[in-house]
Amino acid sequence: MNEQDHFSLFGLPHTFGIDASALDAAWKRVSMAVHPDRFATASAVEKRVAMQWSARANEALRVLKDPLARARYICESAGVDLQTETNTAMSADFLMQQMQWHERIDELSDHPDLTVAQAFKKELSSALSEITADVQSLLDEKRYADAAIRIREWMFLDKLIKITDGLTADI
Numbered sequence: 001m002n003e004q005d006h007f008s009l010f011g012l013p014h015t016f017g018i019d020a021s022a023l024d025a026a027w028k029r030v031s032m033a034v035h036p037d038r039f040a041t042a043s044a045v046e047k048r049v050a051m052q053w054s055a056r057a058n059e060a061l062r063v064l065k066d067p068l069a070r071a072r073y074i075c076e077s078a079g080v081d082l083q084t085e086t087n088t089a090m091s092a093d094f095l096m097q098q099m100q101w102h103e104r105i106d107e108l109s110d111h112p113d114l115t116v117a118q119a120f121k122k123e124l125s126s127a128l129s130e131i132t133a134d135v136q137s138l139l140d141e142k143r144y145a146d147a148a149i150r151i152r153e154w155m156f157l158d159k160l161i162k163i164t165d166g167l168t169a170d171i
Contacts, residue, residue, distance in 0.1 A: 005077055006060035016071060016139040018064060027061045068158060071135050071151050080144040082151060094153050097127075101160055105167065112171045121168065124161050131157060 007014040010026035032038075034053035039046050063069045075082055090098070101124070108117055131154045138147035 006064055006073060009057065009060050010064070012064075014074070014077075016067075016074060016136045018070065020065070023061070023064055027057060030057045067132060068151070068154055071139065071147065071154070074139050075144050075148050075151060078142070078144040080148050082148050084152060084155065087152065090149065090153055090156075098156065105160070105163060108164075108167050112167070114168070114171045117164065117168045117171055121161070121164055124157065124164060128154070128157055128161065 005014070010023060010030060012018065012022060012026060031054065034050050034057060036047060036050045036054055039050040042050070063073050072082060104120055108120065131150055135147050135150045135154060138144075138150060
């Protein structure tokens with residue numbers, strides 16, 4: 001095997017929309033070909049190479065299975081630095097929405113209410129679906145810089161969803 005990106009490794013199209021069953025089947029095929037057990041009687045170098053390819057296939061599967069990780073990977077592969085640590089630029093509308101969501105989380109923390117929490121989780125899930133669809137469209141159109149902005153918003157929303165999940169687990 002030679003150096004390839006995650007999609008090429010599995011023989012899949014380089015697109016955000018991915019067929020999960022095709023990904024699983026491709027991973028199994030690659031994994032079987034490079035599994036270290038197949039190289040039990042091989043030289044130390046061949047064993048090490050098999051281990052590296054196996055680890056690479058597992059990492060590629062992890063990235064491609066997770067929609068957010070896959071979106072980040074596509075942008076970064078296209079040369080767009082997401083600047084997740086330094087770039088907090090988001091649309092004014094999203095920043096306003098962000099403030100409202102934080103206020104609702106504070107309210108839920110102060111006054112737990114399962115019905116309100118479930119409605120809030122549904123709202124966040126709807127926002128996540130909208131962002132995911134936008135990211136897919138932007139990536140399909142190869143508008144990587146625009147996709148990067150929405151991916152940073154997605155990352156923020158993902159954190160909010162985890163916080164909300166923690167709150168609802170305590171109610």
